[in-house]
Amino acid sequence: MAEQNEVLRRTPLSRERVLRAAVTLADEGGTDSLSMRNLAQDLGVVPMALYKHVANKDELVAGMIEVVIGEIDPPVADADWKHAVRERILSARRVLQRHPWVSLAIESRKTPTPAILAYLDSMVGTLRNGGFSVDLAHHVMHAMGSRTLGFSQELFDTARNAGRTGATSPEPPAARPAQFADRFPNLAEIAVVASHDGSSVVGRGCDDQFEFEFALDLLLDGIERLHQQRWTSSR
Amino acid sequence: MAEQNEVLRRTPLSRERVLRAAVTLADEGGTDSLSMRNLAQDLGVVPMALYKHVANKDELVAGMIEVVIGEIDPPVADADWKHAVRERILSARRVLQRHPWVSLAIESRKTPTPAILAYLDSMVGTLRNGGFSVDLAHHVMHAMGSRTLGFSQELFDTARNAGRTGATSPEPPAARPAQFADRFPNLAEIAVVASHDGSSVVGRGCDDQFEFEFALDLLLDGIERLHQQRWTSSR
DNA sequence: ACCTGAACACCGTTCAAGT
DNA sequence: ACCTGAACACCGTTCAAGT
Numbered sequence: 001m002a003e004q005n006e007v008l009r010r011t012p013l014s015r016e017r018v019l020r021a022a023v024t025l026a027d028e029g030g031t032d033s034l035s036m037r038n039l040a041q042d043l044g045v046v047p048m049a050l051y052k053h054v055a056n057k058d059e060l061v062a063g064m065i066e067v068v069i070g071e072i073d074p075p076v077a078d079a080d081w082k083h084a085v086r087e088r089i090l091s092a093r094r095v096l097q098r099h100p101w102v103s104l105a106i107e108s109r110k111t112p113t114p115a116i117l118a119y120l121d122s123m124v125g126t127l128r129n130g131g132f133s134v135d136l137a138h139h140v141m142h143a144m145g146s147r148t149l150g151f152s153q154e155l156f157d158t159a160r161n162a163g164r165t166g167a168t169s170p171e172p173p174a175a176r177p178a179q180f181a182d183r184f185p186n187l188a189e190i191a192v193v194a195s196h197d198g199s200s201v202v203g204r205g206c207d208d209q210f211e212f213e214f215a216l217d218l219l220l221d222g223i224e225r226l227h228q229q230r231w232t233s234s235r
Numbered sequence: 236m237a238e239q240n241e242v243l244r245r246t247p248l249s250r251e252r253v254l255r256a257a258v259t260l261a262d263e264g265g266t267d268s269l270s271m272r273n274l275a276q277d278l279g280v281v282p283m284a285l286y287k288h289v290a291n292k293d294e295l296v297a298g299m300i301e302v303v304i305g306e307i308d309p310p311v312a313d314a315d316w317k318h319a320v321r322e323r324i325l326s327a328r329r330v331l332q333r334h335p336w337v338s339l340a341i342e343s344r345k346t347p348t349p350a351i352l353a354y355l356d357s358m359v360g361t362l363r364n365g366g367f368s369v370d371l372a373h374h375v376m377h378a379m380g381s382r383t384l385g386f387s388q389e390l391f392d393t394a395r396n397a398g399r400t401g402a403t404s405p406e407p408p409a410a411r412p413a414q415f416a417d418r419f420p421n422l423a424e425i426a427v428v429a430s431h432d433g434s435s436v437v438g439r440g441c442d443d444q445f446e447f448e449f450a451l452d453l454l455l456d457g458i459e460r461l462h463q464q465r466w467t468s469s470r
Numbered sequence: 471a472c473c474t475g476a477a478c479a480c481c482g483t484t485c486a487a488g489t
Numbered sequence: 490a491c492c493t494g495a496a497c498a499c500c501g502t503t504c505a506a507g508t
Contacts, residue, residue: 036501048474048502057501107339112390117419120390124421138425142441143450145388153380153388155347155355184352186359190373206377210468215378222457233445271482283483283493292482 015053019063026101062113068102069115071095081130093150103151140223250288254298261336297348303337304350306330316365328385338386375458
């Protein structure tokens with residue numbers, strides 16, 4: 001590790017290397033460990049050296065988002081709109097699972113980055129090519145919201161925390177199962193079904209991939225129905 | 236203002252006062268201005284005095300979330316499940332619009348707070364009373380995701396930044412309209428329709444309330460269809 | 471002209487000293 | 490026993506001094 005740092009120190013810094021190291025740092029240690037000082041240390045460089053390649057931390061994060069969004073597959077060719085949209089979103093979801101910090105990073109920013117705009121623009125293009133009116137395509141993009149980028153939008157987000165360990169969190173989301181079932185009986189009932197195991201609690205045992213696709217298909221099927229009915233807003 | 240601080244200084248601190256002052260501080264200045272030191276100053280108190288009422292900043296934020304979630308209306312009585320769910324979510328949305336910092340605060344936490352669990356439990360109860368199977372209710376909660384709490388889930392989030400000014404942001408999300416239309420023609424086309432005005436850009440002119448209800452109803456209608464069909468997952 | 475160490479203005483939180 | 494000032498270990502970023 002010290003040797004590797006020694007080697008890396010010889011190769012000159014570049015914006016590319018800075019962004020890549022930052023993504024790796026965030027992947028491994030989460031947003032908390034992403035500081036200009038930590039990043040500089042990983043690169044064997046004094047903190048101020050970073051400021052020749054990124055204007056400030058905000059711009060660093062924007063660059064990191066660009067790198068990650070670039071990992072999303074291009075749209076599949078020769079497919080109907082529904083299949084193309086579905087596959088692209090599932091690709092985005094796989095990317096987000098590799099970089100669990102990125103969804104919060106995107107949501108924390110005030111403005112979307114160019115790569116996000118390009119991704120969304122491409123998705124609108126897929127809808128338009130599929131025969132969607134501008135009007136319907138517009139509302140559909142709003143309806144999909146951040147799910148277009150593969151966001152789970154879960155309130156019990158097991159995926160986000162599981163980043164390091166990979167396993168489910170050792171601690172239940174609230175108190176012990178017995179108390180939990182008393183206070184939140186309807187959630188407890190749901191959790192039991194999800195896990196096929198009476199001793200489980202909410203947040204464990206849910207099949208995230210199934211739930212994501214369930215929600216995605218619920219939206220896509222509804223959208224398909226509107227499309228076939230030539231739906232328009234009354235504007 | 237100095238006089239008011241003087242008066243407030245006499246009334247003893249309480250967890251209630253700390254949380255309420257923190258919510259007000261975040262409402263006015265956003266998450267950035269919410270520091271233990273700023274909060275203590277607003278309360279006319281030394282920073283360390285706060286630690287007798289909240290264990291640390293994380294627990295402070297949890298308490299702030301509890302306060303805000305408590306502002307959501309209880310479920311309307313004597314209503315079918317669809318109306319009850321719809322009205323409750325629209326109430327949650329109004330609350331989130333009053334406290335623009337709270338959605339990010341909720342998403343940033345690893346575990347849901349008790350008030351959030353109680354809210355979700357109540358919503359599951361509404362579905363179960365409406366005749367939903369445990370299985371379908373479970374998947375529906377995942378499908379709705381954070382939208383159950385009124386989250387917009389927009390990538391162009393005009394509402395979140397508009398907190399202070401109330402007006403739309405003076406700066407377009409990316410470059411000037413002309414360049415924008417060149418790089419993102421499909422987004423530009425959508426934006427023009429949304430604004431009835433060729434000079435506009437994405438993010439301006441969208442009717443947030445309409446879009447939220449469009450997406451909400453798209454989901455609710457799809458859910459109603461599954462419910463009527465007695466849908467079950469194949470488990 | 472370039473690079474960088476020290477410094478500035480902040481954080482959340484600990485802890486020991488003072489009352 | 491209670492309260493709190495100073496201190497600690499961090500931040501992102503500025504800026505002037507050194508090469």
